[in-house]
Amino acid sequence: MNYVRLGSSGLKISPLCLGCMGFGKGRMHGAWSLDEVESWPFFTRALGHGINFFDTADVYGEGASEALLGKFVRQLANRHQVVIATKFSSPMGKGPNDRGASRKRIMSAVDDSLRRLGTDYIDLYQLHRWDYETPFEETAEALNDLVRMGKVLYVGASSMHTWQFAKALAIQERNGWAKFISMQPQYNLVYREEEREMLPFCRDQGIGVIPWSPLARGFLAGNRHVTGGETARARNDAYARTLYFRENDFLIQQRLVKVAAASGITPMRLALAWVSSRPGITAPIIGATRLDQLDEALSALDLDLDSEVIAQLEAPYEPHPVLGHS
Template identity: 55%
Template sequence: MKYTRLGRSGLQVSRLCLGCMTYAPPERSGYSWSLNEEQSRPFIRQALELGINFFDTANAYAKGASEEVLGRALKDFARRDEVVITSKVYNPMRPGPNGGGLSRKVIMHEIDQSLTRLGTDYIDLYQIHRWDYETPLEETLEALHDLVKMGKVRYLGASSMFAWQLCKALHVAERNGWTRFIAMQNHLNLLYREEEREMLGLCLAEGVGVTPWSPLARGRLTRPVDAGSERSGSDAYARTLYDATEAADRRVIEAVTRVATQRGTPQAQVAMAWLLQKQPVASPVMGATRVEHLQDAVAALEISLDAEEIRQLEAPYVPHAVVGFA
């Protein structure tokens, strides 16, 4: 395993982050392809054995079940100081007023709920899951800063927003002497590269590490164009992200297939290797429901794509509408 500093911070994370949204009983997640706790634990253990120290979840994943599964597994398989846990806040956890968002009330309540579910007294990286248009930014940032000073959180991060919003958040935090975001978890892969226009440059300039979600486009980059999977047939969010650009994306997937065939490696390794060489990508958030998913991701760390291969992979891309902010 390889490790890197997350942004300009001193926090060291593995170059791969295990996303744990999948690890929750289907009856709580609502996804037929999610794994129950007994099925999930081997993947968390395997990740640790491969050297992965970075684990991603959120309060909203299966209404807290993902945090519970991850917390119990890490308690059994690792020492707390050896792992980096990230969770998120924003999405509604119950109906009615103050059930979600980024108000001080919600943040102070949800951090304690997440800590209880995770079975820990601090979260290493606490991220805002989305931008809250209804709450003053100053209120959100001061509440997050207070969590750091209280010792409940070590570092702060953000996810899926416009570059101007991250820029504003960094400026407001700096102006007030509050803790800055060190990480941006955004939507980035070979099928969706709109983040290259503004966000990646901003993160590089400001020392913010990028931890992309959906690095393999919900599995679409891991197989030939017309091949399907159980998840692809039932993942409504994937259709929201990619169905509108299916014709254009087909050419990109075909390029991944060609490069992978030429190399004699799985498509997943090629697609992940492309993402890992992007600056300032620190640690893609990958999902794993089969043993080969983790093996392919680790193998991608050793792949160095040459300029011609990168050209082949990138050439078919056409501009996409912005998606993934909701």
């Protein structure tokens, strides 16, 4: 495994991140997520292949994902050899302060995540979504305090408008506070709107980019169709239908299948290799609920795409509405 720096920081991560949203039973993804016994082989396989980067969020499985990740790290790895990334701001209860990015929410959220993870620090603590009700100065100062306390080593962000991210970085810079070192945007063959501003901005600012949904929640793995799909997740992932399934998305999917067949590889491997090959991409976050999916993702790291294949894959794309920021 060839490890890479996350942005301009000194943090070294594997060029593939194992996303843990599907590990741990809870109301959020209960129809398709895996329990502890089912999840165990994914962590052993990932660690065995050199993956040291694991991404979760407090809201995944209402905390169950964090709890499983923490347990597996304690039992299977040296804590200081892995990079744990988690996120905050999504609703974790019915109370008015159980969501968002206020100082009160951040201080309670980080302690809850540390308890579930069973660790005394989080490597990368990420703002899951922009909080329109809290001044960013309040959010940024609280995050800086977590870094100074040693509860968090680095801070990052996810899915927001570029102007918001630029504003956030400017506020952090102006006050001498810990700055975001990473951005986690939605990016894949059927959703490329981040190419307009966010990806060039991150390259310019030395920000690491760790895309979520590089396979469009399975749409580009070939298991999503107009009527549903063949896997439990495909049949029960209602959120995916708000992001994908446009007519143009199916045209891109068909082109992917055609190019993959001509190249003698699977659509999943080709789609992930395309994301990894794009300028400024640091480490796509791959979710898996079958071991063969993880193996396919790992094999994509060794795939070099020539310019003709890239051009064929990109040709059908049409502009999309901005999605995934809320």
